[in-house]
Amino acid sequence: MSDGALRDASVIVARDTNDLVALLSADFPAHGGEYLFLPGGRREDGESPLACARRELREEAGVTALRWRPLGSHAITLGSQARIHLYEARDLTIGPQQLTESEQDYKLMWWPIVDALRAVEEGCFLLPAGPLALLMAAHSPAVA
Template sequence: MTTIMPRWEQLSRRTAYAQGRLQVHEDEVIQPDGARSGFRVVEVPDGALAVAEDDAGRIALVRYASYVHGEVLTPPGGTIEPGETPEAAARRELAEEAGITATTWRRLGETALMTKNTCRLHMYAASGLTIGQQKLNGTETGMTLEWWPLPDAVKAAMDGRMVLSGASLAVLMYAREKEAR
C-alpha cells in the first residue's frame, strides 16, 4: 500500500544572510496541513568522512577542540569543496586530518543532519591504509589521531562520547556492515 505524503509548497524566498557558502533563507510556505507560514532554511555545503580501518581491526578517529561543541571525537572528515565529489572529499580529509591514504573505498551511505539545514553527510569506509603525516590547517591545530578497536568506538558512539551525530552514525553503520560480511 502506497501512502501519498502531503507536501510543502514554497511560495517565496528571501535570503536573510549570505556569506561565502553559508546562506540563511526565509521562505514563505504552505505547510502539509494547508496553513501558510514562514520557514527558515540554512544552506551550507555537504560534508564527507571516512571510517578507516587498519589491519589490526582498529579505526582511525581524530580528537580536537571544536569552537561550538568543545572536544570532539570523530572519524576524519569535513566540507566538500566546490567541484569536488564526496569520495574525493573523504579521501582528502583522511589524508589531511589523519595523514592516511587508502587503496580500497566503499560508500556507507549519506544522511541529512537536520531538518532545517541542507547539509548532507556522505560516509565512506576505507581500508588498505598507508600512514603518513597530518596536514592540518589553523582550525585543526592540536588535532590528534587515535586508533580505536571497533567495539570501543561503537561504545563511544552509543554513550555520547561522540557528540557529532554523523560521526556516531558512520561508526555504527560501518560496524553493522562489517558484522554482515
C-alpha cells in the same frame, strides 16, 4: 553559494587490518570539553563526495586508502539540501597529518572499533555523523 549555506560533507571510518579505526579528538570549549570525531569535512567547489573523503582523510589523519566503500548519504538538517556522505576506507597507508591552522589541536588515535562503538554509547562524540558511520561500518558486510 553564500557563506552561510551548508555544503555537502564526507565522514570516513578508516579501518586497518587489525580492526583499529582512526579517531580524532579535540577540545570544544563551547560544548563543554574534549570530544571524539571521525576524519571528515565539507566538500570544496567541484569536488565529489569521494574526492572530499579522500582529501579529508589525508589531511586530518595522514591516511590514504586503496579501497573505499560507501556507507550511505544522509540529510544534514531538515531545512537544507546538503548531505553527509559516509565511507569506510580500507588498505590504508599511514603518513603525516596535514592539518590546517584551525585543526592544529586535533589528536589522532587508533582505537579498536568495539571501543569506538562503546564511546558512541557513552556520548563521547560531538557530531552525529561519526557514530552513524561507525555503526554502519560495524554492521554492514565488509567488501572482500
